[in-house]
Amino acid sequence: MRATRVMASVSPISGRAPAFDLPVLRRLTALVPIDLTVAMPIDRAATQSKRYPARTTLSGERQPAQPARTIMSGWAAHCRLLSDGRRQIVRLLLPGDILPATAPDNVPSDETVMALTEMVIAPAAALLASVDPQVVRALRIDAAMQRGYLYTQVTRLGRQSAIERTAGLLLELYDRLALVGATEGPDRFVMPLTQETLSDVLGLTTVHTNRTVQQLRRERLIETGRGRTRIVDRAALAQIADYRRTGGREAYRPML
Amino acid sequence: MRATRVMASVSPISGRAPAFDLPVLRRLTALVPIDLTVAMPIDRAATQSKRYPARTTLSGERQPAQPARTIMSGWAAHCRLLSDGRRQIVRLLLPGDILPATAPDNVPSDETVMALTEMVIAPAAALLASVDPQVVRALRIDAAMQRGYLYTQVTRLGRQSAIERTAGLLLELYDRLALVGATEGPDRFVMPLTQETLSDVLGLTTVHTNRTVQQLRRERLIETGRGRTRIVDRAALAQIADYRRTGGREAYRPML
DNA sequence: CGCCGTTTTGATAGTTATCAAATATGGTGG
């Protein structure tokens, strides 16, 4: 696993109030307002971020132990492998998400977290060690939301059709990115997943994923191209996917 | 939600070393040995257990806030509902499992935990408040295993066929029950799920679940009857389901 | 320009869902 240091400041996000360098702070302050005096010291972790190329294994069987980290930029996938080669992406890890610390043998041999794109990752020790009540509360809410994403994933795979799954996932991705200010405008985001990777999230074959995405395009619900996805008709997508929660969008989103 | 007090001692389990009244202690000590002097005071929580009839909603939209509790006996289901009535059971809650505390509005409106059988539930405050390092460690491992069950559930639904899902779930259920000594002998356990409920776990229709179970019986891999399931050919089931982990059976199971 | 990974297409098989009804099963009251 190769990693190179990277020079601090990564993404001076547009004109939103306190533009932290750490996406995780943008995410947490979106959940619970956090004092600047508390947040700024934590934000300095950004200066110690490292860069990893795409396809890097971030944690897995024979990886060294890792402290807790957070994603500055890039997407990763938490995968489970079946012994015949089938792969299921259990959850996607986006900017602002926390990669838990791993002990060397804590990780089942069939579980890996791999970088889907080039990534920049910062240590999360200062954040997780904070005893500030707002931070603690925000972390608790964040954990609850992450659990919610997982429950949603179970429900998607267990009870929804291909088009429902796809619509719902795209909405979730948009909303999760919006929480850290990593969208492009009110309805578009950088979507680095290949259809094959998308299939491993959705529990479908590549071919079927392709046809499903085409259907969504044909019905003018989304637009795709140049590595971007545009949510054209959010209402229709939300209806198709029976999309509401994602951990509590309505309740938790003070920005916008 | 009706609840009645119940007189202490619930299940003097067979002849295993420290036969705690709280299944959660049996589970935790199976993960990390815990001193009796530490465990016994916690075990007293068993005397404050309450009984709930089947179908009780244990937590959900308009339920009162609840402190953390653990299951003494009975099975519950954590469900997600789609607005058209489809239901997915995200995870099953078995004896020894912990029901997290809930704040009144912390629970999404489409999420409920409901008793599948009559249940006996004890408060978990003393357990969760413990600062004993062994207990803390055991709770951490337990949390990791529960996460593992959830990842397994995602993988089952996303990438496995009906027969694979069914085989894997039955093995998981056996192993989880074995951890708290709630099995009947080396290969049998009380299996209170109707095929309809089972379907909502497996993401299948009732009819298809029925045919799948029949196939497992026909091939002499399991036996069922009188609310029991018997794992007849564990090796074959494990092979079909690509079953290994479940959070680390091999690593964590000192009893037997 | 040509290579390689990704997306797209077509034809077909396989798995799972749907619908409707028959057959157990377990518990209850007479």
Place this chain on the structure above:
DNA sequence: CCACCATATTTGATAACTATCAAAACGGCG
């Protein structure tokens, strides 16, 4: 002990959805 009810399991026929296989178009890049 038996008839009867409600619930659960089972069966059959058919439709719908998703997978599979193979190959053709794209698209970016050295």
